[in-house]
Amino acid sequence: MxxxxxxxxxxxxxxxxxxxxxxxxxxxxxxxxxxxxxxxxxxxxxxxxxxxxxxxxxxxxxxxxxxxxxxxIPAGLIRFIIFLIIIAVVYKLGRQLIDRGFLEKLLQMIKKPA
Ligand SMILES: [Zn+2]
Ligand SMILES: [Zn+2]
Structure with a gap:
């Protein structure tokens, strides 16, 4: 069988x-x-x-x-990425302020206090 x-x-x-x-x-x-x-x-x-x-x-x-x-990642890389983002934001804001003549106005305000 x-x-x-x-x-x-x-x-x-x-x-x-x-x-x-x-x-x-x-x-x-x-x-x-x-x-x-x-x-x-x-x-x-x-x-x-x-x-x-x-x-x-x-x-x-x-x-x-x-x-x-x-x-x-939590140790180094995230801090590094945040650092890069801050640098990029500061750089972009700075460029915008300079383009608008903000720095010149600020310097004038410092030279001649109202
Ligand atoms: Zn076999
Ligand atoms: Zn097989």
Whole structure:
């Protein structure tokens, strides 16, 4: 009596051999000879291991960047950005005041107090 269901219990590559695990990437059932053991898990072959390996590395990079952002930005960068904004606003206001002759008026007021 054959009770094997397709894709379950039987190695994807060997008909009749019992699967002991599944590919971490594509989920194919694998026997003990077909599984590829890596530090990231079990896979059916190099292609799946590479795909998963790249994904794992990318997610690690993202986590690192996120962690760095959490620690790094509040300390220095935000203060630096605020400093730049203040400089830009002061510069723009100063230019507008000079254009309107405000400084000349101010100097005249200082020279001749009403
Ligand atoms: Zn696979
Ligand atoms: Zn197999």
């Amino acid at each position: 054959h009770t094997n269901k397709a894709g379950e219990g039987e190695c994807f590559f060997h008909t009749g051999r019992p699967a002991v695990t599944r590919c971490k990437q594509c989920g194919k059932p694998l026997c003990s000879d077909c599984r590829l053991v890596t530090e990231d898990g079990l896979f059916c072959g190099d292609k799946c291991a590479q795909t998963a390996g790249v994904f794992v590395r990318r997610s690690h990079d993202l986590e690192e960047k996120r962690a760095r952002r959490r620690r790094g």
